[in-house]
Amino acid sequence: MVHLTNYEKQMLDGQMGKFKQKAMQFIVRYAEVLGAEELCEVSRATLFIGAQHYLDCYAEDTDYKKIFSEFYLCSNEIVEFDKVSSCCKTQTCAACCDLKEYERTHLSREFHERNRRYLEITKEIGVKIVDSCTPYYVGWVPMMGEHFVTTESSNVVISNTIFGACGNSDGVEAAVCAAITGRIPKWGMHVKENRYATCVFTLDFEVKTQMEWDLLGFTLGRLLPKHEVPVIVNGLKDAEINRMRQLCASLSVTSAAEICHIVGLTPEAQTLEMALGGKKSEHEIRVTKKDMEESLSMLCDKGSGKIDYVSIGCPHISLDEIYEIALYVEGKKLPEGVELQIWTDYATKEMATVNGYTKLIEDTGAALLTGSCPIVMREDSHRHATAMVMFGAKQAFGIRHQTKVPVYYGEVFRCIDAAYNGRWEESK
The missing domain is CATH 3.30.499.10 (Aconitase, domain 3)
Incomplete structure (x- = not known):
C-alpha cells in the first residue's frame, strides 16, 4: 500500500x-x-x-x-x-x-x-x-x-x-x-541505498579524447552485469562536462545504468569506499584496449567510401564546441549533395548566432540545427542517404535500426573532414 x-x-x-x-x-x-x-x-x-x-x-x-x-x-x-x-x-x-x-x-x-x-x-x-x-x-x-x-x-x-x-x-x-x-x-x-556502486571497473589504459570517453561509456555498458551500479577507479584524464556527456550518453545505450561513479571526481565517490557505501563490491572488471576496439567495430563499418550525410551532436553540443567547429570549417565548402548537420538547442544556437559562429558554419553549406537529431526525426529525415557518418556513439549505434546503408563513426573533426571531402577513409 x-x-x-x-x-x-x-x-x-x-x-x-x-x-x-x-x-x-x-x-x-x-x-x-x-x-x-x-x-x-x-x-x-x-x-x-x-x-x-x-x-x-x-x-x-x-x-x-x-x-x-x-x-x-x-x-x-x-x-x-x-x-x-x-x-x-x-x-x-x-x-x-x-x-x-x-x-x-x-x-x-x-x-x-x-x-x-x-x-x-x-x-x-x-x-x-x-x-x-x-x-x-x-x-x-x-x-x-x-x-x-x-x-x-x-x-x-x-x-x-x-x-x-x-x-x-x-x-x-x-x-x-x-x-x-x-x-x-x-x-x-x-x-x-540503491545508489551505491556494486561493480568496480579498472582501466588498462588512459582515456583522454572526447571520442575515447564516448567509446568508454559504450564499452562499460557492454561489460556491466545487469542491475549493477558501476564505479570507475582510474584512467580518466581531462574530465569536463562535454566528455562526461558523451560517456554518460553511450553508457545509457548499452546498459540500464542510471549512475556511474568516478572515484575522486563525482560527488558520491570521493573515495572508493564512499562509492561502495562501505561494502565489498559484487564484481570487479578490468577494461582493456581490446574491449574498446570491439566497441568501435560495432559503431563504425569497415572500409572507405563516398558519404552524403553527416550528423554531429548526439547529445546536443555546447557553445564552446560550436565555436571550435566554426573555426575549423571557416572558408570551406561542402561538395554538392553532401549534408552536414550540427545539432544543439535553440538557446545555444542563438548565442552562436550572436557570436558569428552560425554564419561561419552555414556559409560552408552546413546547417546548425536545433532541438532534434536524425534518430528522433526518424527515417523520413535520412532515407535518402546512401552512406552516413555519425558522432557520437549513441547516434552511430541507434541509427542502424533505421537504415541499411553504411554508417561510419569517429572523432568529431574526422567526421567533419569526411563531410567536406565527401568521403570516409578507413584508419590505417
Whole structure:
C-alpha cells in the first residue's frame, strides 16, 4: 500500500481538479507496481513531448486533448487541460524536429505545423519549450539530493552522476504525470541505498579524447552485469562536462545504468569506499584496449567510401564546441549533395548566432540545427542517404535500426573532414 500525505490524498480525491487527479491516479498505480511505499517531491522535469513519432498511432487530425488524455494520463475520459505543478520546473526534452527548419531536414510542412500546434498547447499548461537533450547547458541543473524526472537517457545518468541529483529512467507517461503532480514513486535512484556502486571497473589504459570517453561509456555498458551500479577507479584524464556527456550518453545505450561513479571526481565517490557505501563490491572488471576496439567495430563499418550525410551532436553540443567547429570549417565548402548537420538547442544556437559562429558554419553549406537529431526525426529525415557518418556513439549505434546503408563513426573533426571531402577513409 502506498502511504500518501494529506496533500497527495486531496489531489487523488479530485480536490485539485480532474487533470491532476488523473495524473495522480497514474502515479499511485505506478508506485503500486514498483512496490514503492511512498512518493517523493519532484522539482525538475524534462518531457519528450510534441508530435513525437510514438504518437503515429493516432490519425493526424486527432484532437490533442484526446491524445493527451489517452496517451499521457492513461484515461478513457477526455480531460480538460490544466497546469503542471508550480513546484516542478518543467521543460521540453529533445524534439521531433527543428523548431523552424523542415525542408533542410526533409520533413513535411504538415508534420512541422502539427508539432508547433502541440507545443503551443504544451506552453499553455506551463511547460517551457526548450527542446534540448542537454538541458544543463541552458540552466536546468538539479542540486545534489534534488529529485527529478527526465525522458532523456543521457540526462538521467548525467544528473545522478555529476550533480548527485536523484532520478530514474521513467517512461514518458510517468514523467508527464510527475510534472503535473510534482510527485514520483520513491524507489530506485531516489533511495540512497540503491545508489551505491556494486561493480568496480579498472582501466588498462588512459582515456583522454572526447571520442575515447564516448567509446568508454559504450564499452562499460557492454561489460556491466545487469542491475549493477558501476564505479570507475582510474584512467580518466581531462574530465569536463562535454566528455562526461558523451560517456554518460553511450553508457545509457548499452546498459540500464542510471549512475556511474568516478572515484575522486563525482560527488558520491570521493573515495572508493564512499562509492561502495562501505561494502565489498559484487564484481570487479578490468577494461582493456581490446574491449574498446570491439566497441568501435560495432559503431563504425569497415572500409572507405563516398558519404552524403553527416550528423554531429548526439547529445546536443555546447557553445564552446560550436565555436571550435566554426573555426575549423571557416572558408570551406561542402561538395554538392553532401549534408552536414550540427545539432544543439535553440538557446545555444542563438548565442552562436550572436557570436558569428552560425554564419561561419552555414556559409560552408552546413546547417546548425536545433532541438532534434536524425534518430528522433526518424527515417523520413535520412532515407535518402546512401552512406552516413555519425558522432557520437549513441547516434552511430541507434541509427542502424533505421537504415541499411553504411554508417561510419569517429572523432568529431574526422567526421567533419569526411563531410567536406565527401568521403570516409578507413584508419590505417
